Amino acid sequence: MIEEKRKTISSGLQPLWDLTSEIVLIVDRDGIVLERNSAAERYLPSGLFASFADIVLEHDLILQAIQQAAEQGHPTRVDSLTTKTKGHLSSLLSVQLSPLVLPEDSSDCFLAVLSYESKELHSLEKVARMNEERVEKLRNQLNFVTRELIEKTLKVAEQKNKLDAIIDGMGDGLVAGDESGRIIQYNKTAQSLLLFPEEDVSGQLFTELNPAIAAAIHLDPKNPAAISKQEVNVSFDRKELRVCASPIFDQEKHHFGFVLILQDRTKQAEVDRMKSELISIVSHELRSPLTSIKGYVDLMMTGDLGDVPESMRSYLSIVSSNAGKLAALIDDMLDLSRIESGKLIMSFGKVDIKYLCDYVYLTIKPQAEQKKQQFSLDVDPNVVVSGDVDRLLQVLTNLVSNAIKYTPNGGSIAITAGSRNGKVYIAVKDTGIGISAADRERLFQKFFRVKNDKTANIGGTGLGLCIAESIIKAHNGKILVESEENQGSVFTIELPAFHQ
Numbered sequence: 001m002i003e004e005k006r007k008t009i010s011s012g013l014q015p016l017w018d019l020t021s022e023i024v025l026i027v028d029r030d031g032i033v034l035e036r037n038s039a040a041e042r043y044l045p046s047g048l049f050a051s052f053a054d055i056v057l058e059h060d061l062i063l064q065a066i067q068q069a070a071e072q073g074h075p076t077r078v079d080s081l082t083t084k085t086k087g088h089l090s091s092l093l094s095v096q097l098s099p100l101v102l103p104e105d106s107s108d109c110f111l112a113v114l115s116y117e118s119k120e121l122h123s124l125e126k127v128a129r130m131n132e133e134r135v136e137k138l139r140n141q142l143n144f145v146t147r148e149l150i151e152k153t154l155k156v157a158e159q160k161n162k163l164d165a166i167i168d169g170m171g172d173g174l175v176a177g178d179e180s181g182r183i184i185q186y187n188k189t190a191q192s193l194l195l196f197p198e199e200d201v202s203g204q205l206f207t208e209l210n211p212a213i214a215a216a217i218h219l220d221p222k223n224p225a226a227i228s229k230q231e232v233n234v235s236f237d238r239k240e241l242r243v244c245a246s247p248i249f250d251q252e253k254h255h256f257g258f259v260l261i262l263q264d265r266t267k268q269a270e271v272d273r274m275k276s277e278l279i280s281i282v283s284h285e286l287r288s289p290l291t292s293i294k295g296y297v298d299l300m301m302t303g304d305l306g307d308v309p310e311s312m313r314s315y316l317s318i319v320s321s322n323a324g325k326l327a328a329l330i331d332d333m334l335d336l337s338r339i340e341s342g343k344l345i346m347s348f349g350k351v352d353i354k355y356l357c358d359y360v361y362l363t364i365k366p367q368a369e370q371k372k373q374q375f376s377l378d379v380d381p382n383v384v385v386s387g388d389v390d391r392l393l394q395v396l397t398n399l400v401s402n403a404i405k406y407t408p409n410g411g412s413i414a415i416t417a418g419s420r421n422g423k424v425y426i427a428v429k430d431t432g433i434g435i436s437a438a439d440r441e442r443l444f445q446k447f448f449r450v451k452n453d454k455t456a457n458i459g460g461t462g463l464g465l466c467i468a469e470s471i472i473k474a475h476n477g478k479i480l481v482e483s484e485e486n487q488g489s490v491f492t493i494e495l496p497a498f499h500q
């Protein structure tokens, strides 16, 4: 019976299936090989009428697949079967089973096409496929990152170009250096002001390129980033430069370099010098005749030169008071021009603060009394400083007369002095009109006067505090101001304590 089937089938199919390189078998419902092609003869050691159980370990699965193919009438496939074939132990086998339509007893025969899948090949392919997918993903990510990077680089380049253009267009010179003192950025103005050579000086040491400025700003060649924030005037190659130096900090607030802004003040300095000279000459020329005018007027008022009628006395007193004001203004202007030209000469000595305060208190007391102000003095008697007594008197007189001037009638003024935190202080406190925060900022500028309804009728030049500050600075001290509008002000002079 089997033999008959075999003959029937092989006669029809033999020429065809020998052409294929796949292993092709005809099996019956029990998986018995009825016929095979030449590839099967070559690769399968088991012969005709062998069972599938001789070919694969999972014989049961084949029988199930045959059953399924028979029931459904279309091909079924079983993958990853383990071969029993020697030499192919590590191989996997796929079998495709299709029911054959034959003239007789068709439901009993199946065409089995076997194909080997190498385990290694399979896993390698899998790995390769996974790798390919990974590579593809990576390529996509890389493309994305590259695109972003290009865009960012372009943006940064655009910003840098803009920044370079701004820096180059600046009227002031700019030089930036790194922590080793080497130049990392500079603009054209700096190049021409500092006489840098034509070629690019980036990377060169600033201390070597411009020792004069480096010395003026105390740029330490061993630690250039430790530079302090400062503004200094430097004369350099017949130029007068204002140099603003400051350290540069990184995000962790570490110094990593320095930046210098250079302003050419040559013309301004020349104008200032001429102005000071003019003021000095004019003031001197005015001062002498004014002194004699005031002297004679005062003499006339004494009556020593003859009787002065009462009607004339009041005019003389106006002339004397205005001559006094004019003399005070001229004195201020002379002081200012001396300070600005560095010609304010001071003679330092031991100054007793109690003497200083008593003197000013007694001199000015009449002014406070005239305005019915309470005027008090509270001074530690054992405090001395090193200073120019006349200049310190001038400063304290200015602060106390301001306190009286800018405090309405009936207010109170207090002078206190002593030492605290290793410093000597003299404080002048008033209950006057006070000064707004915005005005406090400009208080020590020359000719600055607060302009409002309360100050409109109070005379002054706006020079007193400017001069006072310069004098106190020359004593290595400072003037501090606390004030609240309509409440009053406290001006405090702070000076270094005297050491024998």
Ligand code: ADP
Binding pocket: 398, 402, 403, 406, 407, 430, 432, 433, 434, 435, 443, 448, 449, 450, 451, 455, 459, 460, 461, 462, 463, 464, 465, 466, 489
């Ligand atoms: P001035 O000759 O105008 O008094 P100062 O330089 O001494 O010049 O003072 C500058 C300005 O500061 C004054 O015009 C005034 O507006 C303000 N000022 C100074 N001291 C006081 C004070 N104690 N209270 C209120 N304002 C003051």
